[in-house]
Amino acid sequence: xxTEPLTESxxxxxxxxxxxxxxxxxxxxxxxTLSDGRVKIGSGTxxxxxxxxxxxxxIVETKSINPExxxxxxxxxxxxxxxxxxxxxxxxxxxxNSSIMIIEGRVN
Amino acid sequence: xxxxxKNKIKMYLAWNYDKEEExxxxxxxxxxxxxxxxxxxxxxxxxxxxxxxxxxxxxxxKMSFEEHCRYISIFEEQGWEYINSTIxxxxxxxxxxxxGSSEEDYEIYTDNISLxxxxxxxxxxxxxxxxxxxxxxxxxxxxxxxSKNTIYGMIALFTFLAFILFGVGIRIMKKKxxxxxxxxxxxxxxxxLVGTMLISFSLMLYxxxxxxxxYKIDYTSQINCYTEDFRDIFTVEKDGLYNLDIKCTSDRGLxxxxxxxxxxxxxxxxxxxxxxxxxxxxxxxxxxxxDVIYYLEDxxxxxxxxxxxxxxxxxxxxxxxxxxxxxxxxxxx
Numbered sequence: 001x002x003t004e005p006l007t008e009s010x011x012x013x014x015x016x017x018x019x020x021x022x023x024x025x026x027x028x029x030x031x032x033t034l035s036d037g038r039v040k041i042g043s044g045t046x047x048x049x050x051x052x053x054x055x056x057x058x059i060v061e062t063k064s065i066n067p068e069x070x071x072x073x074x075x076x077x078x079x080x081x082x083x084x085x086x087x088x089x090x091x092x093x094x095x096x097n098s099s100i101m102i103i104e105g106r107v108n
Numbered sequence: 109x110x111x112x113x114k115n116k117i118k119m120y121l122a123w124n125y126d127k128e129e130e131x132x133x134x135x136x137x138x139x140x141x142x143x144x145x146x147x148x149x150x151x152x153x154x155x156x157x158x159x160x161x162x163x164x165x166x167x168x169x170k171m172s173f174e175e176h177c178r179y180i181s182i183f184e185e186q187g188w189e190y191i192n193s194t195i196x197x198x199x200x201x202x203x204x205x206x207x208g209s210s211e212e213d214y215e216i217y218t219d220n221i222s223l224x225x226x227x228x229x230x231x232x233x234x235x236x237x238x239x240x241x242x243x244x245x246x247x248x249x250x251x252x253x254x255s256k257n258t259i260y261g262m263i264a265l266f267t268f269l270a271f272i273l274f275g276v277g278i279r280i281m282k283k284k285x286x287x288x289x290x291x292x293x294x295x296x297x298x299x300x301l302v303g304t305m306l307i308s309f310s311l312m313l314y315x316x317x318x319x320x321x322x323y324k325i326d327y328t329s330q331i332n333c334y335t336e337d338f339r340d341i342f343t344v345e346k347d348g349l350y351n352l353d354i355k356c357t358s359d360r361g362l363x364x365x366x367x368x369x370x371x372x373x374x375x376x377x378x379x380x381x382x383x384x385x386x387x388x389x390x391x392x393x394x395x396x397x398x399d400v401i402y403y404l405e406d407x408x409x410x411x412x413x414x415x416x417x418x419x420x421x422x423x424x425x426x427x428x429x430x431x432x433x434x435x436x437x438x439x440x441x
Binding site: 007008009023024025028039040041042043044045046047048049050061072073 | 162164166178179181182183185186188201212213215216217218219221222223225226
């Protein structure tokens with residue numbers, strides 16, 4: 001399966017959900033921290049990305065078990081979503097490896 | 109100071125939605141906070157707490173309540189307060205302004221791809237409008253060349269102008285980028301667009317309701333073999349090319365319609381029921397006579413008709429019985 005490169009927002013959303021479900025706000029904060037404040041995901045971008053990924057079945061919406069915030073929406077990655085993310089990571093690794101080979105002079 | 113409100117009539121073009129945000133922000137700095145936004149009307153509340161305002165376009169979230177809640181909750185999670193939505197899918201949000209914070213913290217679209225997705229939701233709809241106006245523009249320009257009626261020409265012109273304006277809007281929308289620098293503008297363009305749309309619609313409506321009939325008759329009558337023929341007179345004010353429409357329906361007999369001027373017949377037609385549409389006639393100004401002639405019992409003699417023909421025209425029964433005749437004649441430029 002060949003897919004288009006993910007945008008940074010899509011990439012970080014999937015990455016943040018990799019280990020456990022999160023709220024939209026949690027994803028935004030985690031992304032901000034992971035990228036040292038470089039990547040911010042605004043609400044419009046977040047809503048668009050989450051909706052598209054739900055349509056593509058990369059993530060699903062679940063309700064929180066915690067009764068205190070059961071109204072808040074949690075997003076959970078699917079096995080398809082994990083597969084997409086892993087593919088993207090290996091694509092990125094390849095990019096980095098290619099660059100290292102050229103720039104550090106391992107290949108002429 | 110709280111509780112004081114202010115209403116404003118202000119329109120803006122969809123493709124200037126970012127300038128509209130700037131305008132609402134400038135009102136906020138002056139101490140007027142948006143209470144309800146709209147395409148034609150705003151209301152503000154006096155409150156010195158500064159906010160940053162954003163307008164988003166999404167028609168899908170209006171379709172389902174569940175989706176609407178999810179949409180708003182994603183905004184609320186990041187500190188946005190939902191204000192209201194317009195019927196056609198523009199949503200207003202605001203966030204408390206923290207002094208010293210960067211304007212970037214108040215972006216809702218943080219990358220170009222997601223911004224383009226939002227803008228293309230609008231351009232798809234604008235393309236429909238464009239197609240609609242182009243269709244009418246072509247339709248009325250062809251009407252204009254046939255009839256030389258200036259109203260048709262004006263409709264063609266204004267619908268074409270609306271088509272162009274939507275095209276300009278689509279181009280502007282496509283050029284927008286995330287993290288923009290927006291300047292305030294007077295935004296008079298909206299009045300041009302709304303004016304154009306209103307003028308073309310009202311001209312179309314005017315034609316649809318009053319038409320440009322030089323002569324119009326809508327005549328219904330009960331006839332039998334004793335009914336006398338019907339005559340009407342109308343005047344044509346100026347020379348020109350006219351369209352003649354006739355619709356005649358009858359239960360029996362032959363109905364002849366004759367239009368003449370000073371004894372010269374310019375139209376002659378008949379049948380038990382018949383229809384003429386958009387027949388082009390070159391008419392000179394003057395008085396015209398419309399004669400409606402009923403052939404019932406005299407049909408057989410006059411046309412030496414066979415029994416079959418009489419049966420076909422329903423003339424075999426009692427001819428003293430009343431039957432209905434409906435005649436519609438329209439003559440327009």
